[in-house]
Amino acid sequence: MLLEDLATHCPLHHDALNDGYVIISYGLYRHSAAFMDAHRNLFPKSRLTVMGGCMVQDEIIYRVRYCNACRNAHFQWATQHHSFAGLPHMAEDFERILHMRFGMRTSVHTVPPEVHELMRVRKLVNAVKVLQGANPGVEIPELRAHMRYLARSEELEQAVQMMRQGGPHLACGEHGITLLS
Numbered sequence: 001m002l003l004e005d006l007a008t009h010c011p012l013h014h015d016a017l018n019d020g021y022v023i024i025s026y027g028l029y030r031h032s033a034a035f036m037d038a039h040r041n042l043f044p045k046s047r048l049t050v051m052g053g054c055m056v057q058d059e060i061i062y063r064v065r066y067c068n069a070c071r072n073a074h075f076q077w078a079t080q081h082h083s084f085a086g087l088p089h090m091a092e093d094f095e096r097i098l099h100m101r102f103g104m105r106t107s108v109h110t111v112p113p114e115v116h117e118l119m120r121v122r123k124l125v126n127a128v129k130v131l132q133g134a135n136p137g138v139e140i141p142e143l144r145a146h147m148r149y150l151a152r153s154e155e156l157e158q159a160v161q162m163m164r165q166g167g168p169h170l171a172c173g174e175h176g177i178t179l180l181s
């Protein structure tokens with residue numbers, strides 16, 4: 001295999017790489033030496049998640065090139081070793097995690113349509129007041145946090161759509177946990 005093929009082909013399996021999207025994992029992760037070893041030797045291009053560092057940044061998803069054979073090898077290894085290292089979120093957890101990370105508050109049940117309009121014209125104090133009226137008993141900091149989520153909700157829904165179409169997910173099936181690509 002030629003050096004110039006490294007961007008398009010798996011160095012281990014020599015298969016052509018596929019394009020996909022993965023969610024960026026923020027936080028400090030320290031993988032075991034056993035995982036790092038397996039990653040290097042058995043599934044170097046599984047790319048089921050990417051690390052974003054410990055500070056949460058604006059980026060939500062990341063475009064990757066991955067190898068199908070690597071993903072299968074990674075999943076096989078994870079199953080054998082009962083390890084979730086480097087694996088993506090469960091499909092049903094993914095949206096909740098994404099929404100929470102960007103400030104969604106479950107205490108805010110009702111968002112009147114005018115809140116979006118007020119936010120659009122940058123009348124944020126009025127937007128908080130309307131939100132507070134619709135959600136009595138919810139504290140101002142909670143409402144403000146939820147508004148930060150609302151400001152990005154369209155972008156988040158787009159990310160969710162992209163992940164549904166092209167992102168890897170784990171799912172619970174009758175034979176235990178399986179990988180949905």
Ligand SMILES: [Zn+2]
Pocket residue numbers: 010011012013014015043044045067068069070071
């Ligand atoms: Zn591979």
